[in-house]
Amino acid sequence: MIILHTIAEVRRYVAEQRAGGKTVGLVPTMGYLHEGHLSLVRQAKEQCDVAVMSIFVNPLQFGPNEDFDAYPRDLERDARLAESAGVDVIFAPGVDEMYPDGGGKSLTYVDVEAVTETLCGAKRPGHFRGVATVVTKLFNIVLPDRAFFGLKDAQQVVVLQQMVRDLNTPVEVVPCPIVREPDGLAMSSRNVYLSDEERVQALVLSRSLRMAAERVQAGERDADALVAAVREMIQEQPLAKLDYVQIVSMRDLSLLSTLDQPALLALAVKFGKTRLIDNIVLDI
Amino acid sequence: MIILHTIAEVRRYVAEQRAGGKTVGLVPTMGYLHEGHLSLVRQAKEQCDVAVMSIFVNPLQFGPNEDFDAYPRDLERDARLAESAGVDVIFAPGVDEMYPDGGGKSLTYVDVEAVTETLCGAKRPGHFRGVATVVTKLFNIVLPDRAFFGLKDAQQVVVLQQMVRDLNTPVEVVPCPIVREPDGLAMSSRNVYLSDEERVQALVLSRSLRMAAERVQAGERDADALVAAVREMIQEQPLAKLDYVQIVSMRDLSLLSTLDQPALLALAVKFGKTRLIDNIVLDI
Known part of the structure; x- marks a missing residue:
């Protein structure tokens, strides 16, 4: 495995691979890899000849009060894990x-409307503009055939x-399933921020999602009732600060009041300064 | 020469050319071709093996009160001219x-800031958003090595x-020189809108630009004085309705008050409903 730091080098590398008739898969990440990222790499290697992983903490997708500076970085550790997964x-x-x-700014942005206006998009103004812009740049640099994204950021995949x-x-754009810890917590680079006590209480995210999915299986179709039940369960955890719980259409992320189509139940919860997200597809 | 109407067909065509080792030049147009467009084709043929011309009147770059519906269209005539030039x-x-x-709309836009805020960008809100978006789409569809644009739309080239x-x-992005009628009028598909009387008076655009360039050659460096002289000359034509006259930096299109760097003198003038633009580079 090789590590490249410049656009010119990665362009040259990919051009050589393509000239040899190889297909290219891209796994865009912000590093601090976990099993979720590595599952994307395995998908990329299954579907493409060459797996390129980008590691870039993109300032454009962080708000002014978010954790850009604090975001965990460890390229040496990432390189070991990436190589072991087949990058x-x-x-x-x-x-x-x-x-x-200059300073992590751009004059050109890619703006996606409508599907960016609910869920995290409503809570993190500019976030998806930063994501769409950097992903466009990465696509233009690497020119992959396929790019692999985890469904923990379900809205990101839809956008x-x-x-x-x-x-x-x-x-x-190839969506890949959420990878969870054995106890249910969705893998996230931000999990390292959690104290032991927060880590235990954070299990309420996946637990409340499973509870809602079971109610749907039992026949519940009232989205508001499901949201209320999830909110209630989360608020029982004293360290949990609810950001949002929403049920939206899988198609266009518009808010649903009745489960009459494939739906996504998505939530964001803060523990101290750490903001965690999770979601589940509600099949009816 | 062949004419293709679907994205799938043009992608297949270009992929075959590339597989044969050929380079591809794109000339994006809105059709109703004139000598200006054909000069772009000749540039494309000089620099690339294959010349692709797109003809698409893009609704996204027209304002609600602009001439999208009236914009002249004649694919048969365009095809003859394009073939003769080597497309x-x-x-x-x-x-x-x-x-x-649905209906000429998109949820995704490419927004370029700063350089879109002067000249035509200030007068035509959303115009360059429409241009940047459709050009991004055309680039993604055709995947050209080079794309050729006329400097009559100097701001478009900078954007x-x-x-x-x-x-x-x-x-x-390859900028190509303005092509003019023998009497100086810059070639434009919109020139067909002009009455005989308007056509004569429209010569003031190029005449006033030449006058300004001569004053600069003679030592004038005061941008405001040059703009005032151009405005005065244009306003002598009774059918001319001035839209803007500005002198801006060639680098970032910021307004200049003194000619201390490479500058662009650009103007827009209306004759009836017809809006004409023209410009000249002021060398110092």
């Missing part, structure tokens, strides 16, 4: 390489699928 | 092919160069 090349650019015109469709981007 | 393939999609999600730099788009 062929890591692209790890600095902020100046990706935003040469990027919309973007790719609208802009005719020649990349297939 | 290999015309890509002429319908609105539904480019915007399948697209900024976009390509910011998004790492793997396409070189």
Whole structure:
């Protein structure tokens, strides 16, 4: 496995692979890898000849009061894990390489409307603009055939699928299942922020999602009642500060009051300064 | 020369050319071709093996009170002219092919800031958003090595160069000189709107630009004085309705009060409902 830091190098590498007739899969990450990321790599290796992993903590997708500076970084550890999962090349650019015109800013943005206006999009203004912009840049740099994203960020997957469709981007966005700890906590680089006590109480996220899914299986179709039950269960945990619980259409992320179509139950909860998200697809 | 109407067909065509080792040049147009467009084709043929011309009147870049419906269209005539200039393939999609999600709308936009805020950008809100979005789509569909744009739309060239730099788009934007009628009028598809009387008075655009350039050659460095002289000359024509006259930096299109760097003198003038633009680079 090799590690490249410049756009020119990764372009050259990919061009050589393509000239040899190989297909290219991209796994965009912000590093501090966990089993969720590694499952994306395994998908990429299954579907493509070459797996490129980008590791870039993108300032554009963090709000002014968010954890850009504190976000955990450890390239050495990431490189070991990436290699063990089968990554062929890591692209790890600095902020100046990706935003040469000064301090993590850009004059050009990719804006996706509508599907960015609920869930995390409503709570993190500019977040998905930053995601859509950096993913467009990464696609233009790496020119992958396919790109692999985890469904823990379900809204991100929907936003990027919309973007790719609208802009005719020649990349297939492949959604991959959420990977969880044995006790149910969805894997996240931000889990390292949690104290022992918060870590225990954070189990309420997956527990409340399972509870809701069971009620749906038992026949519940009232989205508001489901949301209320989830809210109540989460609020029983003294350290949990609810950010949102919403049930939305899988198609366009519009809010649902009745489960009459494939739906996503998504939530965000804060423990201290740590904001965790999780979700489940509600099959009817 | 062949004419293709679907994205799938043009993708297949270009992929075959590329597989044969050929380079691809794109000339994006809204049709109703004139000598200006054909000069872009000749540039494309000089620099690339294959010349693709897109012909698409893009609803996204027209304002609600602009001439989208009235914009002149004649694909048969365009095809003859394009073939004579050396075009290999015309890509002429319908609105539904480019915007399948309904009526010439998109949920995803490419926004370029700063350089879109002066000149035509200030007068035509949303225009450059529409241009940047459709050009991104055309680039993603055709995947050209180079794309050729006329400097009559100088701001468009600057906006697209900024976009390509910011998004790492793997396409070189090639600016090409303005082509003029023998009497000086810059070629434009909109010139057909002009009455005989308007056509004569419209010569004031190029005449006033030449006058300003001569004053600069003679030593004038006061941008406000130059703008005032141009305005005065244009306002002598009774049918001319001035939209704007501005002198801006060639680098970032910021307004200049003194000519201390490469500058662009750009103007827009209305004759009846017809809005004409023209510009000149002021060398110092």
